[in-house]
Amino acid sequence: MSGAPPTQTAQGTKGPRTWQGVRAEVLRRIRARDWPPGTMIPNEADLARELGCARATVNRALRDLAEAGVLDRRRRAGTRVAATPVRRAVLQIPVIRDEIAAQGRDHGYRLLSRALAAPPAATAAALALPEGAQALHVRALHFADAQPFVLEDRWIAPEAAPGVLDADLARISANEWLVRHAPFASGTLSFGAVTADAGLAGLLDCAPGTALLRLDRTTSDGARMVTAAALTYHAGYRLRTTI
Amino acid sequence: MSGAPPTQTAQGTKGPRTWQGVRAEVLRRIRARDWPPGTMIPNEADLARELGCARATVNRALRDLAEAGVLDRRRRAGTRVAATPVRRAVLQIPVIRDEIAAQGRDHGYRLLSRALAAPPAATAAALALPEGAQALHVRALHFADAQPFVLEDRWIAPEAAPGVLDADLARISANEWLVRHAPFASGTLSFGAVTADAGLAGLLDCAPGTALLRLDRTTSDGARMVTAAALTYHAGYRLRTTI
């Protein structure tokens, strides 16, 4: 139910005294319509008594189901079965090199351009740059077995990524440099579709007019915006995940 | 760092005696390169002593960071900072009606077709249907304020969704019917871009050749495949999430 099993200890039928067992039992009652959507379920203390375990165990199970969107929990108001379950899918966003390597293909990389420039207004806003400030603009192409895989078009705020101006981005992609030097950031992600113009078509080796998947991403180190990147994938690329 | 704040109690700087405080402190040390990627960090008991809290509190914090992909934890082997951090983004997949309502727009719905038929081979395989078996094929259009929002093209295995053949899919969308009657399922999800042909362009009110975001989804109730759906969104639609 949850995106990934919370633990590796994913055995078959857990007794009801483990938190996985409690979760399974609660899920069973929901699926069996003992507790239809919208129903208020017993509070943690009562459930713990009924199932013969500690309240902390029940709490762990219910918290997990709430994170999965199955339950709706609120203090004082209690816990109810979600009326319209919101599914949560966990997307894995690997480093481009790793994604290609995971397919058993060779990763290639070519820096197309690198320049300090004033970004377009939208990008400047996304990076929270002051008026007229410059940023590092990098365009690069990643290959899988010599086939174009994804075009990386990235703006980096130099102050937020010290050292990036000295990095040899012809050898190591900005993607990887940032992962190594400004790791564990937070940010936003959005997906859309774009039509390949002549330039994109040439770079990604497809016909002009082809529909391509594009991922836009902004990254913050927790305090400052570090980078805004647009990744345009080759034709036919699909992003996969499981619910 | 984690997809969503695990609790609503997202205050500023938590003292180090809460699990959020421990998480913040660990994250700070990682970002400050006190613990570079690949480093083994102290075990839970030591960290708890150092930070002056219970081991369970440290466990909660480290487990959260491990779920976020920041840490790599293994029994006996200990906890280390992930060498190549795999970002995990949590995607919210709401019911279409709710997604439109959340934008403050009116949801409209029109059933285009409904028929029992033998699905194409790929779909039959996705639904694990026996040779020549029939499935319910539903095509419908969702509107936001009378503008086409998304085309739903869905195959449903009737045996796995008892009652669906009697459902009035002209009034309630298959999307919603399934959520209500076969909830809390698991499945796969994949995204891609497609070019609008004349038919799609007409339905989604865009020019032929426009690039559209398409989401393919299969759903299982845990034992059997229930449905395979393709959702093709209107031009300009973006799927957003945060890391």
Place this chain on the structure above:
DNA sequence: AAGTGGTCTAGACCACTCC
């Protein structure tokens, strides 16, 4: 005002895995 979930503690045992 009161009841519910959210969290912390201190201790214990277990399961897994690396040495």
Place this chain on the structure above:
DNA sequence: GAGTGGTCTAGACCACTTA
């Protein structure tokens, strides 16, 4: 075999929210 994380317990206090 030993050390690490994974989990459970019993009790306690707190924070929030709603009646």
